[in-house]
Amino acid sequence: MNDTMGRYRAMTGHRLFWPAAVLVVMLAANTIYRPGFLSIELKDGHLYGSPIDILRLSAPLILVALGMTLVISTGGIDLSVGSVCAISGAIACMYISRQPDQDSLPVVLTALAMAMGVSLVLGTWNGVLVAVIGIQPIIATLILMVAGRGLAQLITQGQIITINSDPFRAIGLGHLLTLPLAIFIALAAALLVAAFTRRTALGMIIESVGGNAEASRLAGIRSGRVIFLAYVLSATCAAVAGFMMTANVSSADGNAVGLWVELDAILAVVIGGTSLAGGRFFLSGTILGALIIQTLTTTVYAMNISPQTSLLFKAVVVIAVCLIQAPAFRARFTRRRSSAPPPSPIADKPKEQVPA
C-alpha cells in the first residue's frame, strides 16, 4: 500500500507529469469529439493526419521557445523573437524572389546564410543592450520587437513576397522518414542545446547566473558573457523558426510572420516548469509546453469552437494548466483532502514553482 502510494507520488511529483497529463486529456477530448482525430494515414508517401499537423506546426514554436528557455533562465526575457522571425523570413524570401532560378540549392543556401547573418547581428544587439550596457531585458528587447516589425516591412516594402522554391519549401513542408522535416530540425536543435547545456557545465553556469548574476560573477563566472550568449542563441533559434513559418506558406508577410510568437514561447517555457524569475530550466518541459499550445490551437479549429469564444476557451485551459503545474496549488488542494499533508515540494525546490 505504502509502496504504491510512494510510486504514485513519485510519478505525479515528476515535473513533466502534469503537462503530459494535460496534453493527453486534450488529445482524448478531441478523440471523443471526433473519433478519427488521432487516425493517421499514408498519403503520397508520407503520413497525414491531425497529430502530424500538430507536430509540424509546433516545430517553429519549439525552436523559439528553446532560445527563450535559456534567456528566461538567465533571469531575462526576449520579446523580439517574433520580429526576428519576420526579418529572417523576409530576407530569405526577398533574396530568393529576386533570383532567376529559385529552385537552385546554392541560391537557397545563400538566402539562409544572409538571413542568419542578420539575425545574429540582431541577437548581438539584444545581447549588448542587456549584458554590456545593462538595460532591463524587457525594455531592451522591446526596442527590437517594435522596430523589427517595421524593419521586416521595409525589407518586403509592405508587400507579401511570394516565392516558388522547392528547396526552401522543404524547410517547412518537406518530409523525412514519412514525418515532417520541420519537427526533425526542431528536435535536432533541442538535442544540440541539451548537449551543450547538460553535457558541459554551461547549463549550470546559466542557471547560476539566473539565480544570482552578481554572486556568480564574484564566484568567477563571466555572467555578462553567458547572458550575451543566451540572446544570440535566442535570435538564432528565432531565425530558423522564421524560415519554417515562411516556408510553410511559401511567402513572407512582414506583418504576420511570428506575430505574438514571443508570448506563446514564454507560455511554453512557463508550462514547461521554468520559472520566470530565472534559475533552473527544463528543455523537455518547454518542448511539451509548445506541443500543448499548438494542440490547443488545433483543438479550437478541429472542434470548430466559434472565433468569438476561442480566446476565452484558450485562456481557461492555460489558467488550468498553470494552476495544475504549480506545486503550491496542488499542495493546497491535496492538503484539504487528506489529513496527512505530503511534504511540500516547494521547500526543497523553490525555483520550480510557476507563478500562475
Added chain:
Amino acid sequence: MRKMRTHSAPWRAAAVLASVLLVGSVAACGNSDTGGGSKDDGKITLGFSQVGAESGWRTANTTSIKDAATAAGIELKFDDAQQKQENQIKAIRNYIQQKVDVIAFSPVVESGWDTVLKEAKDADIPVILTDRSVDSADKSLYKTFLGSDFIKEGRLAGEWLVEQKKTASGPVNIVELQGTTGAAPANDRKKGFAEAIAANPNLKVIASQTGDFTRAGGKQVMEQFLKANPKIDVLFAHNDDMGLGALEAITAAGKVPGKDITIITVDAVKDGMQALADGKFNFIAECSPLLGPQLMDLAKKVHAGEEVPARIETEETTFTQEQAKEALPNRKY
C-alpha cells in the same frame, strides 16, 4: 533586480538615448510632407492621413491616391499614421493649422474622432472619410464616406454560388474562413454571404473559423476543416490571402482546388488573380483600393461647395476565371 552593475550609469543612459533616437528616427520616416503651409494660388490642397502600410492592398491604395492627386493637379499632403490613432489626430490638427482646403483620412479605428472632427468643422475645412468609417453620431462632422461596401462583396460572392449550385439536388457543404474577429470586413462579408445563400436551403455553412486574414492562418484552419469534414464542396474565404493559404492545405489533402472544392474569395490582389486565372480559385469579388480618382473628384466637389451623397461606394466588380485571364496583365497591384 539582479542586474550586473559593471558599467557606469552615464554609459547606460547614453545607450538608452541612442536606441530611443534610433527607434524615433525609424518612426519619423513615415511622417513626411506634413510641414509647410498652403499658399493661396487657386490650387486645391488636400491633406490625407493614411492608416499605414500594413498590406499590399494598402500600398496600392496609397499609390492610387498619390497618382490621382498629381493627375488632377491637386496638392497632396500625405501622412502615414502607422496604425496609430494619435498620429492621425496629430496629422489632422496639423492640416487644420496649415489651413488645407480639404482633409481626407482612413480612420485606424471607428471611435474617438468627434473632437478633432469638430475642430475641422469649426475651421470650415470639409472632411472626407475613405475606406473605413467612423461611429460619430453627428453625421455633419464629415461630408461623405468613400469606401467599399463589404456586405455587398459578401453578397456578390454568395449570389454567384447560388447561381452555380442552382441545379444541385443534395446538400452543398460550405466552409468559411473569416477575417480577423470583430473587424468590419469580416463581420460584413460573413453577413452578406449568409444573406445571399439563404436563397437555397441546400447551401449550408458547416464550419466557420477565423484565419486572421493571413495565409498561414487560412492554411492552418483549412487543414483541420479538411480532416474534420470528409465532404467539403465550397470554400468561402474573406480575403485572397487566406484562400491562397488554404490552397496548399487542399493540395496536401489530395484534392484539386478549383475542381473538387470550389473556392470563392474577396479582394482580387495580384496573387489571388493569378490563382483565379490558373483555375485554382473559381470566383473573386473585388475590393478595390484604387479609389484615388474618385477621391480627387470628391475633393474638388466639396471644395466648390457642391452637395455630395453621404455614402459613396468604390467602383468595384467581380471576376470569373476567364475575366481574370483578361484582366491580369493590366492589374496594378
